[in-house]
Amino acid sequence: MRSPLRYAAARQHGAFSTRQILSCYTRDELRARVRSQQWKRVFTGSYRHAGSEPTARLRVHAAGLSIGRPVPACLHTAAELLGFGVLDDPVTHVVVGTALPCTRRDELWPHQLLIRPGDVTTLRCATATTDANRTAVDLARTLRRLDALPILDAALAAGACTPEALAAEIEHHTGLPGVRRARALVDLADARAESPQESRMRLLCHDAGLPPPTPQLPVRDDGGRVRRWLDLGWEEAKVGLEYDGADHDGAARRRSDRRRQNWFTDRGWDVYHATDADVFGNPAPLMAQLATALARRSPRYR
Template sequence: MTDVHEAPAADVERLRAAVRVLPPAAVLTHQTAAMLYGFGVVPTNELHVTVPAGTPLPQRRGVAAHGAVLPFAEVRDVLGLRCLGPARCAVDLARQLGRHDALAVLDAALRVGACTLDDLADEVARHEGLRGVRQARELVRLADPRAACRQESHLRLTLHDGLLPPPEPQLAVYDDAGRLRCRVDLGYAEERVAVLYEAETRVDQPRHNWLATRGWRMCYFTDADLYKDPYELVQTVRTALYHPH
């Protein structure tokens, strides 16, 4: 499962119309630029723009205007729209969003190839001293392009915060002949524990049965588990890892 999509043509046309009434120095940023770059995993109804330091912030309904503290080191043309560079947008979001969504943005930026880990690390260094940079620095170290969707990033960070060993995203599982049989969202190969996110309560029964016959223990979690009772989620995985019987 993936939650990264290309920007719909209707959204691009709406943005083109909106920027015509903004200051010429304004550039698209944050969630708006992330959507254009392909890592818009945190939705927003607002148009996010950044203006250079000293430029009055535009006061328009539906526009979230940000005043730049750092100079615009990179501005790109994306589908005819001026955007701050992808690493800058990802790190700005990583500084300002909640931790779970911040990691999801960084994972997605890497997944679609908008930037590299080195790009993100360099950008974090440029943000030194700004609010939220400690969070961004921590999460850049945890970012992984193999996370397939926003919720998998959330799930991985929940396990990390629960002081469990880091699972491998999209762990490949092979049969006795060495053929790829399936992948699990998050997995511990040595312990044969699979941690799976399900948008709703359902199980891939053939995969479940095949893994179970080979000694794998499956931990299935939905949104209710992930967002309402993360402590119990962590305890379930801990039990599977250290007290399998």
């Protein structure tokens, strides 16, 4: 890569524009490098070298080159940059303000968001993004509840937000769509959750009217030492809930899971297991089983 373009790409985390290319290459040379896949298109009018990864930083800078001016990241893209992007989203989300068009194209979605002073921060990597509290609340307002609580939990776990800061941010969104739902979810957010599925299971327990479980509940052996953790647990009743994902397939994992289950059984625990069919399908039978177990094992929950 010729020096002027190499320097431009370095400043832009690997992204470069058609205009920058044509400052030191001909249009035929541009086409030849794209055909040979030496350069890959990111968005309209922006490219990256084939050897560079399309990170969130690169994509945000490429978005600015495509739109024609620097733009801050928002929503899922901002969450990824800020350390709590726990939901996969191939789209690059950026803010263009309320005065510019926001035509969606090539996995680039500009958003006409009203930005207050202080809503945008520039990270140490020189990439602009909506700040953590604004990002978390924007997502909590616009996502379905099963996806919004994992974002809020992850924002707290990453140390990017605090419950108090999220509650204060919510007040700036009064009257906007989804704010009442988001306010209720902020009250439920918990930094102890370690995965989106744990957050979703906790929300399902809440919606079913179950007592609040403890996320990542430590369980002690007969000598009083912590030996195991449960995704969710009710310590007094000795009832636990675990999520079994795709990584639980395979003979070695099944053997490990059986040993783990036996360990809990030996110590008087009833441990239930949820799958994606319970979380995204019909959770009612599992929630009813948990309610029955809690009532049977603890007078407090009858």
